[in-house]
Amino acid sequence: MKSQDIRSTFLNFFKDKQHSIVPSAPMVLKDDPSLMFVNSGMAPFKEYFLGNAKPKNNRIADSQKCLRVSGKHNDLEEVGYDTYHHTLFEMLGNWSFGDYFKKEAIAWAWELLVDVYGIDKDILYVTVFEGSAEDNLPMDQEAYDLWKSFISEDRILMGNKNDNFWEMGEQGPCGPCSEIHVDIRSAEEKAAIDGKTLVNMDHPQVVEIWNLVFMQYNRKANGSLEPLPQKHIDTGMGFERLCMVLQGVQSNYDTDVFTPIIREIETISNKPYIPIVGTSRDLSNNGDVSNNRDVSNNQDLSKNGTSNPITDSHQQEEINVAIRVISDHVRAVAFSIADGQLPSNTGAGYVIRRILRRAIRYSFTFLDQKEPFIYRLVDVLSKKMGDAFPELKSQKQLIENVIKEEEQSFLRTLDQGLVLLNRVVEESNSNIISGEKVFELYDTFGFPIDLTALILREKGLELNEEGFHLEMKKQKDRSRAAGEMSTEDWTVLMEDDVQEFIGYDFLETNVKITRYRKVVSKKDGEMYQLVFNLTPFYAEGGGQVGDKGYLTDSNGDIVYILDTKRENNVAIHFTKNLPTDLKGTFKASVDAKQRRRTESNHTATHLLHQALREVLGEHVEQKGSAVHSKYLRFDFSHFSKMTPEELSDVENFVNARIDGKLDLQEQRNIPMELAIKEGAIALFGEKYGDTVRTVRYGKSFELCGGTHVKNTSDIWYFKLISEGAVASGIRRIEAITNDAVKDYYQEHDREFYRIKGLLNNAQEPVKAIQSLQSENAELKKQIENLLKEKAKNLKGDLKNELTEVNGVQFLAKKVDLDASGIKDLSFEMGQQYDNLFLLFGAENDGKALLSCYISKELVESKGLNAGTIVRELGKHIQGGGGGQPFFATAGGKNPAGIEKALEAVAEYLK
Structure with missing residues (x-):
């Protein structure tokens, strides 16, 4: 059964059970501060479990993209070393929001697995919550009794709180669960070891495939449990593991979800993927015996019977791990980029960059790939999964470009890291390399610790791993302390089903506080969060900042x-203190000035989007935005730097729409399908409901929930400030509108008059500046000629100061030249004299300079290295530097140390 058929069978099964089939939500979460990414199938539906929104249908099924690489659910370091952990995975799920419960969930799970998919019931085990004295919860007898009608009792196992009580976090909805496990070992292995003893023991062939969560409690901040008003069903089945079972293979990576990617890696790298039995961290056989591979004699029969050149099983397993890592990670990175999350140095972007860099370093170290190649796998991935996830096809070019650029950048980092690591080795006086130094290499330059350890082993050296991990722990502790936050339970003052937002029409209204809670963080201190029955305050979203104001x-x-x-x-409202009478009625007022400025900038992003598509082409798509009261930022897809003419055309286009005084035309609660049919632009990576809001100004027509001006003339004027690259194929424009433009021109006006004053109020300032530039260029030329003449004269004087030390022509002297003059002098003397060793010191603008020149024959015969020498001598001038073995420089802030450096250099010739 092909993977596409397995997925569609699941969805069709639950469609027949009156479930609405919904598309996968974007993996990158934008309105849940507790999560960066969707890490389970239920994450997109939290608002329904919490009672903050009501689904259109109380029965839903889907296949949700999930990412587990950070926080509590972190599988990253396991990926590649076993056959069933992944960063990105699909979670097949069916959901009931206050509708059916345990009876139906269990019966349908059994029907699908056994009757529809045809899985032998004799290879299945189920687990049931055994109860918890800590929470005063009994065993889940109801689930146990339901399972008895389908499976023999010796296959129903008790599970503890850790395995069989599911919680979304430290607080919130939770409940007992039943896991369904499958044992796909051989008959001989089953005879030797009972499968029930391997359940939840991380065995690669005895794995959980489906978890049925019976959501019936709410975990409070103090740890206690209270029953939920309604009981819910939340199930999650691992798609990749299900494919492994139904396709009769022993590893997720042997399914058709991964094999096309693996075959492409083999082709590009010329390295075979032949799992060797028992050499990874797997507990049992993880060999691929299903794809025409003869593992016993280590031959690859699928490639015309040619013998596999890899004969060392350890080396082969390193290749296997690398290929598994890459085939997994390219999926995670590709889907993240398609959902709008680019690699970066902070937040969710850093997580994606970390995943990609892990794949690159495995390809660099174990597949000998020194050039970008992971981006070439996107084509295979798109062909394989593009029908189920069309964003892969539509964003394919962007994904390839971003990955390729990241590969090029990190491969340069690895090259630089190798140079820096060699320097650390040179400066070490021990065979055990400092963990602190290696951590600095890791933290500053991203040079991976495993690669460092490998290189050191090849050099016969050892890494002080304890020291490295100590530094790592210190950094994590600092980061954790900075982000520490404690949240109390909500105190409910009044029941209110759905909060109403009236901020499109009103900036003031009377409100009541329905609930509040206290939040304490190291960053913000003690804060309070308030929820109103209705609110005029716009909550941060769609790139637009949240409103400020007062009660x-x-x-x-x-x-x-x-x-x-x-x-x-x-909408959560943040305050530093609580009102005196929490149950009173308050007048809620939005800061009108900030809202007006923000609305101008948000509307300008829509007009800017339209302008870019008109000027550059229909390929332009919005890839992100930030709308503040003082400025706007707009990221978009485009593959080259914009020309001055294009920038001018875009700015003029937007200002023409402002001058055109276009009225806002909006539709609220229009069906999503109808809005798209009418031509509204939707953004990739955004989560839209069944009904949406559209915003139109002339031909600019987009889905948007943000606030906007009533007429484009309210923007007053649009001014581009900058345009540049964010990533390969992604450009960024920053711009201002309204009051910020007025401030911009007023400041430039003041700056202009200051410049005129410095030019003695010249009538034609431009001509006056051009005249000064010409004079300055002529003076620079004269100075350069004087310095060259000075260096030439100095060369003759220095001839008599050379001394011979152990067959070396040596001179250490302070000179009155700049860095360029010293370099010219050094190389001219180097052409005239053999076996030359020079160290010049100079003071320029209060800074110290040391320059070291060593003839190449001395570098080779005596092992002298100007870079090493000048770095050491740089300590005397409180600085550092480096360069090549025959010429290097150091700069410092202590000119008084120059003489000490000149005296110390002679030690290198003894």
Whole structure:
């Protein structure tokens, strides 16, 4: 059964059970501060479990893209070393929101697995929650009794709280669960070891494939449990593992989900993928015996019977791991980019960069790939999964470009890291290399620790891993401390089903506080979060910042709203202190000035998007935005730097729409399908509901939930500030509107008059500046000629100061030249004299300079190295430097140390 058929069979099965089939939500979460990525199938539906929104249908099924690489659910370091962990995986799930419960969930799971997919019931085990004294919860007898009607009791196992009680986090909805495990070992292995003893023991052929969560409790901040108002079903079945079972193979990587990618890696790298029995961290046979491979004699029969050149089993397993890592990671990175998350140095972007760099370093180290090649796998991935996930096809070119650029960048980093690592080795006086130094290499330059350890072993050296991990722990502790936050339970003041946002039409209204809680973080200190029954405050989303403002009580006392954010479909208002009477009625007022400026910038992003598509072409797509009150930032797909003419055309296009005084035309709660049919632009990576809001200004027509001006003339003027690259194929424009443009021109006006003043109020400032530039260029030329003449004269004087030390022509002297003059002098003397060793010191603008020249014959015969010498001598001038073995320089802030450096250099000739 092909993977595409396995997926469609699941969805069709639950469609027949009256479930709505919904597409996978984007992996990158934008309104859940507790998660960076969707890490389980239920994450996109949290608002339904929490009661903050109601689904259109109480029964839903889907195949959700998930990513587990950070936080509690972190599989990254396992990936590649076993056959069933992944960073990105598909979670097949069916959901009930207050509808059916355990009886139906268990019966349908059994029907699908055994009757539809045809899995032998004799290879299945199920687990049931055994209860918890800590939470005063009994065993899940109801689930046990339901399972008895399908499977023999000796295959129903008790599971502890860790395995069989599912929680979304430290707080929130949770409940007992039943896991379904499958034992795909051979008959001989089953006879030797009972499968039930291997359940939940990380055995590669005895694995969990489906988890049925019975969501019936709410975990409070104090750790206690309370029943939920409604009971829910949340199931998740690992698609890749299910494919492994149904395709009769022993590894997820042997399914047709991965084999096309693996074959492409083999072709490009010329390295075979032939798992060797028992050499990885797997507990049993993980050999691929299903793809025409003869592992016993280590031959690859699928390639015309040619003998595999890899004969060392350890080396082969390193190649196997590398290929598994790359085939897994390219999927995670590709889907993340398609969903709008580019690699970067912070947040979710850093996680994606880390995954990709892990793949690159495995290809660099074990597949000998010194040039980019991972981007070439995107084509295979797109062909394999593009029908189920069309974003892979539509974003294919962008994904390839971004990955290729990241590969090129990190491969340069690896080259640089090798040079720096060699320097660390040269400076070490021990065979054990400092863990602190290696951590600095890792932290500053991203040079991976495993590669460092490998290189050191090849040099007969050892890494102080304890020291490295100590430094790593210190960094993690600092990071953890900075992000520490404690959140109390919500205190509910009044029941209110759905909070209403009225901020499109009103900036003031009377509100009541429905609930509040205290949040304490190291960054912000003690804060309070308030939820109102209705709100005029726009919650941060769609790139637009949240509103600020204030609450006024009946006595005229004010509480300031410092920010507004969205969490699981609810607007949360942040304050530093609570109102006196929490149950009173308040006048909620949005900061109108900030809102007006923000609306101008948000509307300008729509007009900018339209302008870019008109000027550059229809290939332009929005890839991100930031809309603040003072400026806007707009990221878009385009593969070359914009020309000045294009930038001018874009700016003029937007300002023409502002001058055109276009009215806002909006539609609220229009069906999504109808909006797209009418031509509204939707953004990749955004999660849209069944109904949406559209915003139109003339021919600019987009889906958007943000706030906007009533007429484009309210923007006043649009001014481009900068345009540049963010990543390969992604450009960024920064711009300003409204009051910020006025401030911009006023500041430039003041700057212009300051410049005129410096030019003695010249009538034609441009001509005056050009005249000064010409004079300056002529003076520079004269100075250069004087310095060259000075160096020429100095060369003759220095001839008599050369001394011979152990067959070396030696001179250490302070000179009155700049860096360029010293270099010219050194090389001219080097052409005139053999076996020359020079160290010149100089002071320029209060800074110290040391330059070391060594004849190449001395570098080779005596092992002298100017770079090493000048770095050591640089300590005397409180600086550092480096260069080539025959010429190097060091700069420092202590000119008084020059004489000490000149005295110390003679030690290198003894």
